[in-house]
Amino acid sequence: MKKFKILSVLIAVIALLSSCSLKERKSTESANYQVIPLPSEIVTSEGNPFVLSSSVKILFPEGNEKMHRNAEFLAEFLDISTGIKPDITSAAPEKNAIILGIGLQHSNKEAYEIVVDENSITITGASEAAVFYGIQTLRKSVSADAKRIVFQPVKIKDEPRFAYRGMMLDVARHFQSADFVKRYIDILALHNINRFHWHLTDDQGWRIEIKAYPKLTVIGSQREQTVVGRNTGEYDGKPHGGFYTQEEIKDIVKYAQDRYITVIPEIDLPGHMLAALAAYPELGCTGGPYEVAGSWGVFDDVLCPGKEETFTFLESVLSEVIELFPSEYIHIGGDECPKVRWEECSDCQARIKELKLKDKEGHKAEHYLQSYVTARIEKFLNNKGKSIIGWDEILEGELAPNATVMSWRGMEGGIQAAQMGHDVIMTPTAYCYFDYYQTQNTDEEPLAIGGYVPIEKVYSFEPAPEILTDKQKAHILGLQANLWTEYIETPDYVEYMVMPRIAALSEAQWVKPEKKNYEAFLTRLPGLLNLYGKLGYNYATHVFDVQAKMIPNFETNSLDVELSTIDNAPVYYTLDGTVPAVSSTKYDGKFSIRENTEIKAMAIREGGNTSKVLSEKINASKASYKPITLLTTPDPNYRYTGEGMLVDGLFGNSTNYKTGKWMGFKGENIVAIIDMLEPTEISTAQIRNCVVTGDWIFDASEIILESSDNNSVFTIVNSQKLLDANTTHWSDIAVHTLSFDPVTARYFRLTVKPTVMPAWHPGKGSKGYVFIDEISLN
Template sequence: MQWAGLGMWVALTLSACTPTKREVGNLNVIPQPQEVVQNFQENPFVIHSGTKIVYPAGNEKLERTAEFLASYIKEATGLTVQCTTENKESDAIILSVDTAIKQKEGYRLEVTSNNIRLAGGSEAGVFYGIQTLHKSMPVTKDRESASAIPAGIVNDYPRFDYRGFMVDVGRHYFPVSYLKQIIDMLALHNINYFHWHLTEDQGWRIEIKKYPKLTEIGSTRPRTLMDWSTREYDETPHSGFYTQEEAKEIVKYAADRFITVIPEVDLPGHMMAALASYPELGCTGGPYEIPCEWGVFPDVLCGGNTKALEFAKDVLNEIMDIFPSPYIHIGGDECPKVRWKECPKCQAKIRELGLKDTPKHNKENRLQTYFMAEVGKVISERGRKMLGWDEMLEGGLAPGATVMSWTSPRGGIETVRLHHNAIMTPIQYLYFSNPTYNRIKGTKSLERVYTFEPVSDELTEEEKQYIIGAQGCIWTEWTRDSLKMEWQILPRMAALSEIQWTEPAHKDFDGFLNRLPALLAIYKDRGYDFRQDIYDVTIQVVPEEQEGKAKVFFLTFDNAEVHYTLDGSEPNAQSSLYTDTLHLDKDAVIQAIAVRPQGNSSISKEEIHFNAVTMKPATLNVEPHKSYTFQGGSTLTDGLYGDLNYRSGRWVGFYGNNPDITIDMQEPKEISSAFINTLLNPGDAIFGATGLKIEISDDGKVFREIASKKIPVLEKGTKMQIRKEEISFDKVKTRYVRIIAETTSKLPAWHSMPGKNAFLFVDEIGVE
């Protein structure tokens, strides 16, 4: 009776602990698989403590992958499941390699209520399949629910072979333990290359045994710039480097997750830490100091010094001993030629090689091509491929070089037309640490990444084959810790992963947003510090030009309840509930919050200011710069003003021509003044207007001038600001108004680029 009683107690206890309901996930995960067919007629596969993960005996990679899957199940559900090589057909997740699957990184996933079969074209394919299982598994830990995966079939493979992410440890050092967390993050997003930027002006981070001073001296700077505007410094020395054994540890940790580590030693520029350690490698011989500020510095490796070339080869040979990657990244970016133009050794080498200026490349740029080609020989002799930034195009590409196009997509286009492979990583879309783009909030920040297309329509079908992938980058000038790192990376890495993995025909931004909450649940469970503004309301304002009104929408990625105000007061759950599009025809301060069971979002705010031409049809009579066109003429009459971020979509940029805009007020009105709102950012060659002219017309064809004025060119020392340029005139009645602004014809002598064209940025025009 005692044993029977104990058995009954155990049964009751187990019954009390058994989940009373189940949560079913979704096979449509991020990145979106190429083909998903969910079978809602069949019961899902429910994970429980008796579930087994089966892998083939003797396959160490699949054994490790099975263990990863068991750890993911533990992470999501709190359950411990067993891995086994024993045949088991029910309550099992069965892993295998199937050579009939053509894509090596592809996989086929079949889920029934009885079991899950996951076959990959290789062990890597199986690994990506378990990532899909992981992300389709609801996080039910600490809940009274069982985690279930819906029945269905997934056929999947990656769009690109190269799916990369770069972390710069030169500006700020991050420990091995945290880099492992980053690698886990990459694995979650199906990223297969970890680009490790190891050397910088501000710090050398990898042990090179032949040159011990690189880490003895070059890994430490005395202080760090904290704020450009105030010149505030952190006086604490910043240091850190990775031993060769630690680097090998990272390589293995990544390889276990089917991620290849690409090392970068940036040559011949960004070498101040190396020059401070070995001053004889520079053109002047030093002395050199490790810079504590950010930027591009004139001192670089001496292009004509045989010792500098020998140094580069020695370093890369040790790097290749550590890293088995097929690619070795040698930088090649931002290498000023100021010292080379004055250096006797560089000029002697130029003469020895017979280098001359050409219409495309000056002789110093061609010297860099020679230097990189010599380094490239060492790389190719070891059976590796040379990888570098798109400045390598400036002197002509070295044989066999693969280019990472960062300055814009144009570099990649130029590269593939030379029949070299290119990886697209443009700053405008895929640099996650850029302060300008980080000011773009919420779903708009995600959309900017998601909508980037690496393969340009300009390319022929043959040329498109040379675009081998895409990569996101995190630079760490202003990134001092993991909190900032993750805030910058997530959830934009999710959008990046869908660029890299998913065929364009299967991509859909709204669908991406619908799939995002499941991934955010994993971020939360792992403790990632992702951007919380993803939960905020996106306020969209669209001109109704025929009505002269603003059409206002409120959007959230998860269709949360939205409450708003229009008078500038703070909204709360008792404020007006958004149910349908708003139509506004007067000034408004719009504020909105998303109300969810777990709490309210932060307040989103937008201001609309009306004048006589706001929300009226506007025609640009000249083409803006192609990178800053945004919504064209309607951007200038939408009542929305920009901030100091000229890439935000609020500003239209004109380069080398005068803004010329015609506005149809749609009926005759009396007017007596006009204005344009401009951005001044002299450092980025953005100058104000130097003149303003107003013309009017009754028919939109024949115009006459009614007012004009001249405006002085910006003076040296002018700070970044927004400036409104106004002009008044006698009252006149008209329907059409034409506003012409004069751009600074050439940058003045005091500027760093004298004689070049200036930009003029306009965010709004107005007539009263």
């Protein structure tokens, strides 16, 4: 990860250049209250500023331990940002001081106010936690080094939109040290996040000491080796393991509490339990042998709910978890639990018979058996004063009476739960999975699980959709982002995947929707990135790269190209595939392309600092930028910019079908009509399919091309039936070309039929998804 550390330092320098020159530093800096997350109300006023100097003191209410700690945090933060560390006292005069107080009368206990005049800065909160958030705002307003810091008179009123503001870290797949977990908590605190969801157990490792079951850490915390890449079948041969002692966990929980963060532990059950089964095989349906998983995925071996000792185990484990975590919530997972073993297990079938469970409402009896597990564990935890959170799979069957649903497979599960009157935390993959790539140019990125969640997508997330009534929206407690670590081994890589997307997340969590503005957010981001640099965080720098909008223009029959940077840096570009330089064409506004072109663009900043090179090939055909009518509705999750992207000349460069280059259709014939505007001769038609059978995305089964002069009566030009002879999962870009004697027509209709998934596939008998990036006619 060294190259990412170097880039972080470089971009920290670039961020400074946007506000001041490194050659001639100002002796005085003014605090900038436009921070992230943006406060609700900022009202500046006339008057002399407050000057931060070494003589300033921080006042806190005498006898209030939490406020004393807040004062210590503020002194430390100011020292890091400015080199000035004020003294702390509860008895100094209220002049030339930063005064911390509680007692703000507000219905939101996390609300605070900041008042600045020439004599003092006063931070008053509705609680100690609220004062801490005010301190974070003050801290982030002075991220620049200077000999003299001044605060212009201002009154800031602020409160968070959501009470639950979460971030998850998976330490089961790749273990992280206790010291790094504390550093991660510091990152959360910087962004006003108040819930740390700690994923402690999974198939690949058990990370929490349980005294009643010592083999969970002796055996379950260690795997012999780890698969290389995405389940390639090759392994690294290196043992991997680690766990947290109960004393370490208590220390981490206290560390988080001091920063007003609640740690929510996750013990995933009844699936994702191979590590536990390796230690105690008698808890499985088959009795094993089992081993801690060294690869990724979903495994058929899960806990056996037909055995009473399974519940003895779970209740003992959770009893110790309760003692370690004062959180109101315990997360019990509930996701990705196959029922294969239960269907064949005599104990499970006996339990099903005892409970009189039946197939109904589209769910098998085994689904209701999992509902029984969830409800029984919920009752146990409720009796201990705890509530449960579960992934949205707990909706399958019957939802436990008091469960909170964490909706990850899109928003549908959360919407359904809210409509049922259950509390919800929104964390859909499309917006909140930080293990997904953050750029389309994945070739230059460290390996990730796939997907595409850029910072602007995170920022755009609205967790309380309009389909819900106001009463139902009240059940949306908040939102959370997740960092799963199958491919994320090191602390540096964790930070790289989290930052700066967590800045966008914090604003989505804190700021009311009418106050959100992505362009304005980008102008505030460099100051926060500068602070990341001071703190030594390893953050991704994509926001400083050249951004491109490429949109087909059906009036001019061309591709309109717009280039931009976060700081309006000069951008130079070429159209012949060569690397740009200051001698290349300087971008000065939108331009258009009609032919095959390879665009390369680069920002060249002061001092010769350059961005990464933006590179995009335009593969124009006779169909490019011609009007297209799509007679089939795409899957809403994969519609992106609409039918125009099928004739924009832009190819998907990888099987990452979530980059916005591939349009997805769910099990339907895809029918598109292209208007060539005038009779046009063609002799080939080509489509490109993205195939990822592990995600139920298959190649086409048939392609039919038809022509027409009137857009009414069509004649078949050519067709091709395709046979997928693979008997195992595969992933590739399948290119299909129809060649034929030249045909002249104005309209061409293309039909692409989906494949019925074969017997070897879990989705056998159903029609697969089809993903297309471009229709080319030549």
